[in-house]
Amino acid sequence: MTQEATHRAIEAVWRIESAKVIAHVARLVRDVGLAEELAQDALVSALEHWPEAGLPNNPGAWLMAAAKNRALDRLRQDVLHARKHEELGHDLDALQAHVVPDFVDALAEASEDDIGDDLLRLVFTACHPLLSTDARVALTLRLIGGLTTDEIARAYLVPEKTIAQRIVRAKRTLTEARVPFEVPRAADLPARLGSVLEVIYLVFNEGYSATAGDDWMRPALCAEALRMGRIVAELMPDESEVLGLVALMEIQASRTSARVDDEGRPVLLMDQDRSRWDPLLIRRGLIALARAESLGGARGPYALQAALAACHARAREADATDWAQIVALYDALAQVAPSPVIELNRAVAVGMAFGPAAGLEIVDALGVEPSLANYHWLPSVRGDLLAKLGRLDEARVEFERAAEMTRNARERDLLMARARAVGNSP
Amino acid sequence: MRFMIIVRATPDTEAGVMPEEPLMAAMASYHEALAKAGVLLDVAGLQPSAKGWRVRYRAGRVSVVDGPFADTQSLVAGYTLIQVRSREEAMEWARRFPAPMGEQADAEIEVRQLYEVSDFAPGKQRRADTGHP
Numbered sequence: 001m002t003q004e005a006t007h008r009a010i011e012a013v014w015r016i017e018s019a020k021v022i023a024h025v026a027r028l029v030r031d032v033g034l035a036e037e038l039a040q041d042a043l044v045s046a047l048e049h050w051p052e053a054g055l056p057n058n059p060g061a062w063l064m065a066a067a068k069n070r071a072l073d074r075l076r077q078d079v080l081h082a083r084k085h086e087e088l089g090h091d092l093d094a095l096q097a098h099v100v101p102d103f104v105d106a107l108a109e110a111s112e113d114d115i116g117d118d119l120l121r122l123v124f125t126a127c128h129p130l131l132s133t134d135a136r137v138a139l140t141l142r143l144i145g146g147l148t149t150d151e152i153a154r155a156y157l158v159p160e161k162t163i164a165q166r167i168v169r170a171k172r173t174l175t176e177a178r179v180p181f182e183v184p185r186a187a188d189l190p191a192r193l194g195s196v197l198e199v200i201y202l203v204f205n206e207g208y209s210a211t212a213g214d215d216w217m218r219p220a221l222c223a224e225a226l227r228m229g230r231i232v233a234e235l236m237p238d239e240s241e242v243l244g245l246v247a248l249m250e251i252q253a254s255r256t257s258a259r260v261d262d263e264g265r266p267v268l269l270m271d272q273d274r275s276r277w278d279p280l281l282i283r284r285g286l287i288a289l290a291r292a293e294s295l296g297g298a299r300g301p302y303a304l305q306a307a308l309a310a311c312h313a314r315a316r317e318a319d320a321t322d323w324a325q326i327v328a329l330y331d332a333l334a335q336v337a338p339s340p341v342i343e344l345n346r347a348v349a350v351g352m353a354f355g356p357a358a359g360l361e362i363v364d365a366l367g368v369e370p371s372l373a374n375y376h377w378l379p380s381v382r383g384d385l386l387a388k389l390g391r392l393d394e395a396r397v398e399f400e401r402a403a404e405m406t407r408n409a410r411e412r413d414l415l416m417a418r419a420r421a422v423g424n425s426p
Numbered sequence: 427m428r429f430m431i432i433v434r435a436t437p438d439t440e441a442g443v444m445p446e447e448p449l450m451a452a453m454a455s456y457h458e459a460l461a462k463a464g465v466l467l468d469v470a471g472l473q474p475s476a477k478g479w480r481v482r483y484r485a486g487r488v489s490v491v492d493g494p495f496a497d498t499q500s501l502v503a504g505y506t507l508i509q510v511r512s513r514e515e516a517m518e519w520a521r522r523f524p525a526p527m528g529e530q531a532d533a534e535i536e537v538r539q540l541y542e543v544s545d546f547a548p549g550k551q552r553r554a555d556t557g558h559p
Binding site: 008009011012013015016059116220223224226227228229230231234235257280284 | 463464507512514515517518519542
């Protein structure tokens with residue numbers, strides 16, 4: 001193996017193992033930032049030893065042991081240091097508890113289950129509500145996704161320094177606030193899990209909004225989010241909303257290669273070539289959704305969105321779409337997670353199921369909604385419904401307005417084309 | 427990117443002999459690790475070729491040939507489909523695959539990268555197998 005090949009192999013091992021190693025060390029030292037440093041030290045040591053000695057048979061266990069030894073050294077030093085300064089207090093008792101022999105032995109025998117628990121603690125800590133959304137995203141990609149700072153920066157189109165600082169600050173915030181390294185208690189769980197799922201879905205959407213010509217790390221975010229979602233679903237198999245989110249992402253990801261044309265222009269859902277949808281991801285999505293529903297989670301916001309995506313996935317042709325079912329799902333979604341955007345989508349579905357006049361009624365009721373004042377989909381939807389009603393002049397004005405509002409050049413082209421099309425109709 | 431880990435058939439798999447308990451356990455724990463790492467997409471074991479058939483196309487004529495088939499080495503006994511970020515990651519997971527016929531028995535697995543649907547976009551150059559899309 002060449003030096004280069006060995007380094008790439010070590011990188012791959014690191015990517016598979018890093019989250020588990022960091023998580024396990026974090027439980028020992030009770031500090032995520034320090035845990036990552038110690039895990040990095042273990043990686044550096046692997047980079048020194050493995051090119052000569054070859055990859056060990058069980059590289060994961062090697063890294064884990066190396067990082068854990070560093071953690072235990074660190075804890076022993078802390079105890080000695082504290083003793084020297086006679087800072088004997090309850091802190092010291094806690095530290096000593098880490099180095100009494102039987103305790104160390106117990107730590108050494110961490111089972112796979114324990115490592116799963118540690119990983120879950122790491123997920124919740126990285127997505128702690130104390131941190132800003134940006135910080136949560138960066139820290140999660142770094143600690144759970146195993147991405148480098150450079151990769152995160154490229155994915156988010158910002159300088160590497162920005163991400164590095166964001167991660168350093170996030171770790172410091174967690175340390176200073178003495179955020180416990182734990183899975184939240186039952187009472188806090190729904191809100192805390194909500195934060196985890198939000199972070200994962202934000203990452204997915206960032207990747208989903210990538211356009212042609214972007215750095216390949218951007219669309220790769222979809223795969224990262226899916227992977228993290230699947231990991232959390234394995235760690236919390238009874239949480240229906242986790243499965244709902246996984247189902248939603250699997251089904252959305254199934255459309256990846258149908259949602260832009262050869263020139264990189266967006267293709268609307270109804271116009272997509274469904275033979276290009278990925279049947280494996282659809283099947284996985286439908287299975288995850290069925291499991292979420294069987295756990296009693298059919299009315300969770302993510303499960304409902306997944307059910308909506310599933311309605312489209314099940315229709316072999318656009319004409320076969322079950323719009324009445326989609327309206328029913330939007331009705332349910334509008335109840336559990338009301339928002340003007342959902343209302344607008346409901347209007348589209350109502351227009352398809354019960355005719356454009358019924359849809360237009362809902363859109364017009366939304367016209368005064370201040371949060372949609374700059375939302376180009378509002379005039380775009382309105383234009384579509386007006387065009388279907390034969391009110392072509394009004395439709396053209398709406399499409400033009402929508403085109404002015406969007407910041408996406410390709411969407412603007414699409415909207416201008418629609419404006420011209422209704423303008424040219426007799 | 428997706429890779430398929432293919433397990434080749436042996437006389438045992440062709441005879442429908444179920445693996446011994448330790449191997450079953452090793453396979454289960456390997457696939458559990460794949461699932462927990464968020465990389466497992468699909469996995470299946472195939473029944474002996476005696477229960478399968480081939481459809482043969484010769485000079486425009488189509489005929490069906492029932493199994494079993496003698497060329498065991500070219501038969502597939504099972505597959506594991508994974509989604510990973512790099513070729514090296516697929517290699518590392520493949521390295522961890524349990525010896526598929528038991529620790530001491532000869533066997534072979536083969537790993538192949540899948541084309542993605544996007545690789546078939548009209549006029550699009552298929553991406554080379556470099557490890558990065």
